[in-house]
Amino acid sequence: MTTAPEFRLGADAVTVGYDRRIISRDLSVQIPDGSFTVIVGPNACGKSTLLRSLSRLITPTAGQVVLDGRSIASFKSKEVAQVLGLLPQTALAPDGITVADLVARGRHPHQGLMRRWSVADEDAVLAAMAATGITDLSGRLVDELSGGQRQRVWVAMVLAQQTPLLLLDEPTTFLDIAHQIDLMELFTDLNEQGSTLVAVLHDLNQAARYGTHLIAMKDGRIVAEGAPAEIVTAELVEEVFGLSCLVVPDPVTGTPSVAPIGRVRVRAS
Amino acid sequence: MSAPAGRIDFGARVIVVRRGPVALRFRMRTALVCLALGAATLAVSLVALCLGDLPLSVPEVISVFLGRQSGIVETVVLDWRLPRVLGAAVFGAALGVSGAIFQSMTRNPLASPDIIGLTAGSYAGALIVIIVLGGGTLPITIGALLGGLVAAALVYLLAYRQGVQGFRLIIVGIGISAMLGALSTYLVLRARLEVAMTAAIWGAGSLNPVGWPQLLPPLVVIVLVFVALTVLVTPLRQLELGDDAASSLGTRLEPARLGLVVCAVALTAVVTAAAGPIAFVALAAPQIARRLTRSAGVALAPSGFLGAFVLAGSDIVAQHALAMPLPVGVVTVVIGGGYLIWLLIHEARRRL
Amino acid sequence: MLGLLAAIAALILAVILSILFGSRQLSAEELVHALTAATGTSADQVVLDLRVPRTLAGIVVGAGLGVSGAVVQALTRNPIGDPGILGVNAGAGLFVALGVALFGASVPAEYLYFAFAGALVATVLVYLIGSAGRSGADPVRLTLAGVALAAVCTGITTGMTLLDPLTFNKLRGWSAGSFVERGYDVVLPVLPFAVLGVALALASARSLNTMGLGDELAFSLGTHLIRTRVVSVISITLLAGSATAIAGPIGFVGLMVPHIARWIVGPDQRWIIPYSVVLAPTVLLVSDVIGRLILWPSEVPVGIVTAFVGAPVLIYLVRRAKSSTL
Numbered sequence: 001m002t003t004a005p006e007f008r009l010g011a012d013a014v015t016v017g018y019d020r021r022i023i024s025r026d027l028s029v030q031i032p033d034g035s036f037t038v039i040v041g042p043n044a045c046g047k048s049t050l051l052r053s054l055s056r057l058i059t060p061t062a063g064q065v066v067l068d069g070r071s072i073a074s075f076k077s078k079e080v081a082q083v084l085g086l087l088p089q090t091a092l093a094p095d096g097i098t099v100a101d102l103v104a105r106g107r108h109p110h111q112g113l114m115r116r117w118s119v120a121d122e123d124a125v126l127a128a129m130a131a132t133g134i135t136d137l138s139g140r141l142v143d144e145l146s147g148g149q150r151q152r153v154w155v156a157m158v159l160a161q162q163t164p165l166l167l168l169d170e171p172t173t174f175l176d177i178a179h180q181i182d183l184m185e186l187f188t189d190l191n192e193q194g195s196t197l198v199a200v201l202h203d204l205n206q207a208a209r210y211g212t213h214l215i216a217m218k219d220g221r222i223v224a225e226g227a228p229a230e231i232v233t234a235e236l237v238e239e240v241f242g243l244s245c246l247v248v249p250d251p252v253t254g255t256p257s258v259a260p261i262g263r264v265r266v267r268a269s
Numbered sequence: 270m271s272a273p274a275g276r277i278d279f280g281a282r283v284i285v286v287r288r289g290p291v292a293l294r295f296r297m298r299t300a301l302v303c304l305a306l307g308a309a310t311l312a313v314s315l316v317a318l319c320l321g322d323l324p325l326s327v328p329e330v331i332s333v334f335l336g337r338q339s340g341i342v343e344t345v346v347l348d349w350r351l352p353r354v355l356g357a358a359v360f361g362a363a364l365g366v367s368g369a370i371f372q373s374m375t376r377n378p379l380a381s382p383d384i385i386g387l388t389a390g391s392y393a394g395a396l397i398v399i400i401v402l403g404g405g406t407l408p409i410t411i412g413a414l415l416g417g418l419v420a421a422a423l424v425y426l427l428a429y430r431q432g433v434q435g436f437r438l439i440i441v442g443i444g445i446s447a448m449l450g451a452l453s454t455y456l457v458l459r460a461r462l463e464v465a466m467t468a469a470i471w472g473a474g475s476l477n478p479v480g481w482p483q484l485l486p487p488l489v490v491i492v493l494v495f496v497a498l499t500v501l502v503t504p505l506r507q508l509e510l511g512d513d514a515a516s517s518l519g520t521r522l523e524p525a526r527l528g529l530v531v532c533a534v535a536l537t538a539v540v541t542a543a544a545g546p547i548a549f550v551a552l553a554a555p556q557i558a559r560r561l562t563r564s565a566g567v568a569l570a571p572s573g574f575l576g577a578f579v580l581a582g583s584d585i586v587a588q589h590a591l592a593m594p595l596p597v598g599v600v601t602v603v604i605g606g607g608y609l610i611w612l613l614i615h616e617a618r619r620r621l
Numbered sequence: 622m623l624g625l626l627a628a629i630a631a632l633i634l635a636v637i638l639s640i641l642f643g644s645r646q647l648s649a650e651e652l653v654h655a656l657t658a659a660t661g662t663s664a665d666q667v668v669l670d671l672r673v674p675r676t677l678a679g680i681v682v683g684a685g686l687g688v689s690g691a692v693v694q695a696l697t698r699n700p701i702g703d704p705g706i707l708g709v710n711a712g713a714g715l716f717v718a719l720g721v722a723l724f725g726a727s728v729p730a731e732y733l734y735f736a737f738a739g740a741l742v743a744t745v746l747v748y749l750i751g752s753a754g755r756s757g758a759d760p761v762r763l764t765l766a767g768v769a770l771a772a773v774c775t776g777i778t779t780g781m782t783l784l785d786p787l788t789f790n791k792l793r794g795w796s797a798g799s800f801v802e803r804g805y806d807v808v809l810p811v812l813p814f815a816v817l818g819v820a821l822a823l824a825s826a827r828s829l830n831t832m833g834l835g836d837e838l839a840f841s842l843g844t845h846l847i848r849t850r851v852v853s854v855i856s857i858t859l860l861a862g863s864a865t866a867i868a869g870p871i872g873f874v875g876l877m878v879p880h881i882a883r884w885i886v887g888p889d890q891r892w893i894i895p896y897s898v899v900l901a902p903t904v905l906l907v908s909d910v911i912g913r914l915i916l917w918p919s920e921v922p923v924g925i926v927t928a929f930v931g932a933p934v935l936i937y938l939v940r941r942a943k944s945s946t947l
Contacts, residue, residue, distance in 0.1 A: 055517055081519030088513035092376070097565030098280035108507055109519040113500060117285055117294035125277060139280030161518070378761075379768060427936055440701060440939040444932035447872055451928035454797050455921065462790055469789065473779050549772055599780040606772030613766055614753050 006033045008196065009054060009084070009165055014063035016046075016053045023049045024220035026063070031165075031213075036191040037198045038211035042241050046220040047200045048089065048169055054198065055086040055167045081109035085163035087171050091154055093142040099153050100138045103128055106160035128159035131186055147174035155183065159190075166190070168199040172206070184210045204241075208232050209255045216240050232256035281563070299562045299571055306574035310358050313581045317354045318346055320589055348481070355488075356479040357584040357597075358577040360543070361550055363491045363536040365558070365576020366498070366569050368551030370533040373505055373567040374526065375439060381552040382537035385442045385530075388548070389449035390420025391541040392472050396453050399468045400460050406478055409471065414542035420445055421534045474547035474598025476584055487539035494532045501528050502569055509566050547598045549605030550576050557608060560616075579604070624885050625892075628899040632680075635906040639676040640668060642910050644918045670804070678803040678867055679909055679923075680902040683874065685815050685864030687901025688822050689857045690875025691882070691893050695829040696853045697760040703876040704861035707767040707854075710870035711774035712743020713862070717795055718778045722788045730806045732795060733866050737811065739774075740862030746770055748854045798871035798924020800909055811863040818859030819898060825852050826890040833888065871924040873931035874901050880938065904930070 010030035017023045023046045031037050031054075039047040052058045054065055056072050065072040072080060085106075093102055106128070107121045129135045132152045137145065142153060151174050158166065168187070172180040180203075188210055191197050201207045207214060208228040216224045216231065218240045224231045233256075234247050243260055250257040282297035318330045323345050332338050333346045364382075371380040382388065394416015398408045428441040453472075457465045504525035507515040516522055537551065558571035583600040590600075641647055645667055654660075655668035686704060694702040705711070716739025720726035726735060747770050751763035782789040828849040831839040840846060864871065882896035905923060908930050912921040 052513075057513055057516055077516075077521045078519035081517060084517070086513070086517035088511070088517065090511060091514040092509070092511040094509040094566035096559075096563065100277050100279045101565060104277075105507065105510060106518065108503070111503075113503075114290055115292045116503075118287070118292040121292075122277060129277075139278035141280070157514075379764065427940070430940060437939050441936050443701060443876075444936045447928040448932045451872075451925040454793075455925045457793055458797050458922070462786060465793060466783070466786060466789055469779075469793075470783055473783060548776075552768075593784060595780055596783065599776050599783070602772045602776030602779070606769045606776065609765065609769035610750055610773070613750055613762060613769065 007031055008033050008068050009198070010066045011050070011054060011060075012063050012066050014053060014060035014065060016049055016058055016060045018049075018058075022061075022220075027220070027222065028063075029215065029222060029225075031196060031198055033196055034191070034194065035196060035213040036187065036211050037196075037213045037215060038207040039198065039200045039215045039217060040202075040204055040207050040240075041217035041223075045217045045240075047215075047217050049220075050217070051086075051167055051169050051198065051200050055084055056080060057086070057088075078109050081161070081163075083163055083165055085158045085161040085166045087154060087158045087166070087168045089169045089173075093150070093153075095143065097142050098138070099134060099140055099142055099145075099156075100125065100129070102142055102153055103156045103160050106157035109161060124160045124162050125156075128156040131159055131189075132156040133182065148176060148179055151175055152179070152183070155186075164194070165196045166198070168197065170200050170202060172201070172203070180206070204232070204237070204258050205250070208257065209250060209253050228256055232258070296562070296564060299564055299568060302558070302562045303570050303574050306571070306578050310574065310578045310581050313578065313585065314354045314358055317357070317581065317585050318350050320585065321345070321350060352481045352484045353476050353479045353584070354581070356476055356484045356544070357581040359484075359488055359491055360476075360540045360547070361554075361576040361578070361580025362573040363487075363494075363540050363576070364547060364550040364580070365554035365572040365574070366495070367533040367536040368553075368576075369555040369558075369567045369569050369572035370498075370505065370529050371551070372555050373509060374529060375436075376509070377439065378556055379552070380439065382533060383442075383446065383546075383548075383551070385438065385534065386420035386424040386445040386449065387417045387534060387537050387541065388546040389446035389453070391417035391538070392546055393420070393449045393453050393456075395471055395545070396456050396468050399471070400456055400464055406483070410483075410542045413545070414538055416449075417538045417541055418534070420449060421538070425530065470596055471545045472598075473596035474545040474601070475587075475596040476544050477594075477596075479544060483543050487543045490535060490539045494535050497528070498532055498569060501525065501532060505529055505569070506566070545596070545598065547580070548602045550579055550601050553605040553609055554579060557612065560612060625895060625899065628896060628903070632899050632903045632906075635903045635910075636676055636680070638910050639679060639906045640672045643667070643672060643913045644920065674804045674808060675800045675909075676906065677805075678800050678808045679906045681808055681812060681815050682800075682864040682868045682871065683902030683905035684819060684898045685860040685867075686871060686875040686905070687878040687882075687897030688819055688894055689860035689864070690877075690901075691879035691890065691897045692822050692825070692829065692853050692857050692860075693875070694879055695833055695890055696850065696857070697764050698833065699760060699764060700880070701876065702764075703872065704857060704864070705771070705870065705872060705875070706764055707857060707861070708743040708747045708770040708774065709740045709858070709861040710865055710872075711771035711778070712739040712741075712746075713737070713865040714792070714796065714870065715739055715774040715778045716742070718781050718788055718792055721791045722781055722785060727791060729795075729802050729867075730804075732869075733807055733810065736866035736869075737814075737862050740865055741858055743770055743774065744854060744858040744862070748851075752850070795869045796924075797922035798869040798927075799920075799922035800868055801920065801922070803867055807867055811866055814859045815863040818856045818863065819894070821852055821856035822860070822894050823891075825849055825856065826894055829853065829890045830888075833890075869924060871905070871927055873927045873935075874905055877931045877935055878904060881934075884938075 007030040011027055013026050013028050015022060015025045039050060041047045049058065053060055067075065067083065103125050107124060111121065129138060132155050134152050134156055137149060142150060155171060172183055175183065184206055187197055211228055214226065214228050214231055215222055216236060223240055224236055232247060234245055237243055237245050237258055245261055246259045247256050248259055284295045284297055284300060286293045315327055315330060319325045319327060325342065329342065330346055333343055368381050371382055372378055391413040394412040395409050398412030402408055424442045424445050428438040457468055504520045507518055507520040508525065512522060554576040555567045555572040558575040559567055562568060562571050579601065583604055584597045587595045587597040587600040641652060647664055651664040652668060655665040689704040693704055693706060694700060713736040716735040717732045720732060720735035726732055747763065747766045751766035782792050828844045831842045831844045832849060836846060878897050878901040879893055882893045882900055886892040886896055908926040909923040912923050912926040915921055
């Protein structure tokens with residue numbers, strides 16, 4: 001018998017948008033604690049907006065985002081930063097910064113005026129770099145790295161923040177398939193160690209494979225929510241993405257895998 | 270689970286200080302550059318104390334500080350020369366730090382306090398006092414201070430739309446500065462020649478009028494701002510990462526930005542009020558400091574030390590290099606620009 | 622196309638206003654008389670010897686500033702680019718100061734040659750410094766070089782003028798940017814250079830468009846980067862140099878007008894440049910007329926009026942813009 005999972009982070013009837021444009025109206029969602037939640041949907045469906053409002057980057061014009069039972073706006077910035085970590089889509093690396101320096105910036109929420117480089121900070125940075133496999137890039141300039149390497153550095157920075165909740169906005173952009181899988185498996189490890197993750201992903205198959213809880217959005221609304229095995233069906237993909245497909249079990253993991261039916265037929269060799 | 274042992278490779282030597290509640294990390298090169306620049310400034314200042322109508326030797330000057338001289342030598346050093354020499358170093362540091370803050374916040378190596386209308390406002394304010402009210406050191410100082418602050422406030426308010434973005438700030442600053450500059454040009458054009466020249470000399474920036482009464486108030490403000498900056502330097506670093514990353518790491522964006530802008534404006538405003546607009550130190554010092562320390566982004570301390578060194582050195586050149594003393598602002602502009610040109614050529618050759 | 626015709630109509634209107642208004646009021650009949658059947662009356666003299674040449678100066682200077690502004694913005698990929706950014710004004714000012722101090726120059730017709738030479742030397746130096754690298758002049762380095770050289774020139778100029786009241790007096794008149802005493806003897810020698818500058822700018826328009834997409838993309842689209850940069854810099858030198866040589870430093874027009882043009886016609890240099898040729902003189906002439914009337918009978922130099930006209934427009938535009946690009 002399943003009881004409703006506890007949740008630390010959620011949105012309660014929020015209306016969010018940019019300037020005058022409303023993206024989502026009266027949206028409610030609860031992120032199950034300990035889950036690896038993945039938000040999927042077509043471009044401009046509001047998934048990034050939802051993530052950004054959950055991480056307090058956007059303030060809802062109505063409703064509130066809830067963290068640990070209170071409105072998230074009632075927390076101090078540093079308090080929130082010790083609980084919620086965000087991997088943003090747009091982040092700037094200052095000119096001339098080295099990898100280790102940038103990862104170390106992630107320790108800011110745990111540092112005080114005089115305590116800027118404690119042993120705990122050092123340990124966290126080392127662990128984060130090891131987990132993302134960038135330890136040997138440690139002294140290099142971020143400017144000189146490839147797009148994929150740079151992305152891993154940003155992930156390491158968020159990991160160094162050591163937060164129980166992690167929000168990831170399209171973390172696998174720019175990465176080749178091997179590194180994408182590496183990263184998704186790292187996230188899975190973190191999830192199994194107790195962190196709650198919320199990620200926006202473009203790749204539906206990866207979402208189904210690694211996510212424990214899927215949220216499918218379209219036009220600013222949540223269309224379906226639940227375990228991948230339950231909700232990823234051809235009908236859902238048709239409804240959300242407008243794509244006809246076949247959903248078959250992934251040969252390796254058994255999770256639902258989407259095979260698109262397009263116009264092009266495979267050429268006979 | 271224990272973390273792997275061993276130090277982290279930061280790509281450059283670092284110094285870690287852990288004692289009691291204090292745990293800090295510095296880059297070695299930055300610390301060394303600051304020390305070297307500090308020593309150089311000290312040396313230059315000592316030389317400045319020696320030069321003038323009553324030439325003194327270094328041992329003589331030092332003996333004044335040790336209390337072993339009295340009479341005319343003591344007066345010359347302590348009452349006449351010291352405030353000016355101290356002023357050069359402190360004002361230079363203030364300008365360097367102010368420029369560093371602006372460049373870091375706007376992420377633009379060409380940003381300087383000029384962009385927020387401070388220089389143009391101070392000049393216009395001083396001009397109005399000189400031309401309309403007839404001048405006098407204190408009224409000019411007040412006029413410059415008011416003019417600069419009003420201009421800066423105007424620029425900030427006009428650039429504010431749910432927050433201040435670097436680009437918008439620069440554009441509004443250019444607009445307001447241009448209007449104030451045009452006004453100033455017109456006033457200079459219409460004034461009597463002697464008045465216009467007085468105004469222009471003030472406008473070039475000079476440490477001539479800096480005695481103890483002129484030095485102490487700005488000095489107090491500068492020290493207070495430096496203290497405030499020890500707290501604000503961390504948000505400044507975080508802001509370099511972009512608004513999203515900084516915000517999610519716990520920095521409160523608008524209060525940090527406002528605090529930093531107020532500090533930067535205060536630093537430049539008091540210096541400009543006391544000595545007139547001294548160009549280029551705020552613009553060039555952070556860039557030169559950055560290249561010397563090879564650090565990431567723009568750092569406050571090295572910029573300050575370099576600013577102090579540049580202004581102290583420039584003042585010696587301005588006073589003693591030509592037959593007639595020049596305003597120090599003329600020298601900083603030529604030296605600053607020249608050094609920047611040299612850097613550009615040198616950098617290019619290195620990359621080829 | 623329709624917009625361009627409207628702009629030309631506006632220019633014609635501005636020209637008429639410029640000839641009509643000034644410290645001496647003229648009537649329409651006097652105007653027509655002077656232009657068609659001049660007989661040497663004082664009204665005729667005012668029109669033919671003062672107003673028309675002055676208006677012509679306004680057109681040439683305006684075109685020079687507007688087009689060089691457009692090219693500078695495209696070349697440095699900097700929306701706040703202004704011809705002064707490449708050190709033109711500072712170099713011209715320095716050489717004019719030298720001309721006054723060393724050679725006793727004292728009228729605009731004499732400043733002309735010094736200013737032009739100064740503008741040329743400055744731009745060439747800026748280009749050389751800014752392009753001491755791999756693919757020719759990188760936008761950031763060009764801008765930095767311009768700022769640096771302008772600083773050095775301004776410093777030396779200020780030093781010179783503060784040491785010699787006579788030079789100071791002459792230079793403060795020139796520094797305000799004005800069309801007073803700018804007769805045919807000032808405008809005509811410079812005119813061919815300005816025309817050449819516009820021609821070169823138009824010829825580079827297409828390449829400048831692709832360069833706006835970034836060096837790599839432009840290169841792959843077949844744009845010859847170095848040649849475009851060199852031609853653009855020559856064009857800027859000729860145009861901004863001509864403008865400053867005639868009238869002294871006038872700010873804002875070069876910054877603002879290309880943006881207005883872009884607002885009307887989109888980011889296509891092939892249209893922005895022609896629009897700038899027409900719009901900038903319009904703005905400049907209108908500013909000049911305002912300068913003549915606002916403190917009538919005394920005159921406010923046009924270089925001062927343009928700041929008060931241009932800055933509010935600029936601030937309004939940037940407040941309206943939603944994104945951080947202008």
